Amino acid sequence: MSASHFEGKDAIQHVVERQTHGIASLAETHGAEIPGHISSYADACREVAFLLLILGVICEKLFLSHDQILLILGVFSCGLLCWKIGRSAWHGWSRLERLHRLVEEERYEIENNREQERDELIALYGAKGFEGKLLDEVVDVLMADGDRLLRVMLEEEMGLKLECHEHPLKQGFGAGLGAFTAAIIILLALLFLPHPLTLLITSLTSIAFAAGLSASYEKNRVISAVIWNLGISCLAFGTTYFLLDFILS
Known part of the structure; x- marks a missing residue:
């Protein structure tokens, strides 16, 4: 037996080490439990909704007009859309390369x-x-087929799930659609319902929708996920709001 291959470990220790290495390769934003494009969609929807909310609050505190705020949020949304598509696609390419x-x-x-x-x-x-x-028969059958052996070693030894790795462009499309969904809902609501609470309500609604969608795919508790996401969003929003009040007073 080659000590250089097992690095001084027996076969079982080597398998455990390789499984840990494989599991670590899946410990990223788009895990194995939820399709990558759905995860990208939900993440982008939440992030864009929150960023538009914070930017809108800053604009209001600077006493910009409603039309100016709408224009700034629209331009910012276009930039966010490009960023989310590119970032998600690049992240997918990085995982695929690995x-x-x-x-x-x-x-x-x-x-x-x-x-x-x-x-x-x-x-x-x-x-x-x-x-x-x-x-012995099972091992002999696997050893006789190189492709099958490769797949077994990747999935059984390293814990990889090959079917969970989506095409990067599909993940990018999911992120773009999520960013577009949040942006279009918020911007249209501001356009047709110019009320001081419109931005807050539509942003939190988008965040709650994305959190619920993600939780349902992961088979987690939807209500708990929605409450936690809304709670974190309100905490961050309140911190920004009162800090601006303090700084600008």
């Missing part, structure tokens, strides 16, 4: 360390309850 690197690393191990990969398979399926002749 996945490709992990695939190539595992492919190299399979091609150059077959005996060690066999030991890892025995450790993996032995832990699942396979033993004796059945364990």
Whole structure:
């Protein structure tokens, strides 16, 4: 057995280490439980709604007219739209690039360390309850098919879920749609309902909608998610509002 491959660890310790490495690669904004484009949509919708709310409050405290505020928020929304699309797509490309690197690393191990990969398979399926002749047959079948072996090692050893990695442009589209949804709701409401509370109500409504959507896909408690998101938003809004009052008084 190659000590350089296992780095002084036995097969089971090596598998645990690789699983930890694989799980870490999924610990990002768009986790494995919710589709990436849905996560991007909800995140962009929340962020744009909150930023427009804060910017609107600042503009009001500076005594700008309603038309000026509407124009500033509209221009700012266009910039945010481009930013959210580009950032989400780049983030997707970054994750995809990392996945490709992990695939190539595992492919190299399979091609150059077959005996060690066999030991890892025995450790993996032995832990699942396979033993004796059945364990040997399962390992032999997997070792005979390089593509199947690669997929098994990526998913079983490293904890990767290959089907969860969406195309970056799809994630970018989701983020763009989320940003557009929040912006268009807020801007149209300000255009047709020029009331002092319009911005606050529409922003919080957009944040609540995005939080509920995200929670429902993740099978979490929707009401709890909505309350927490609204509470955090109100805290941040109140902090901004009263700090501006204090600074400008």
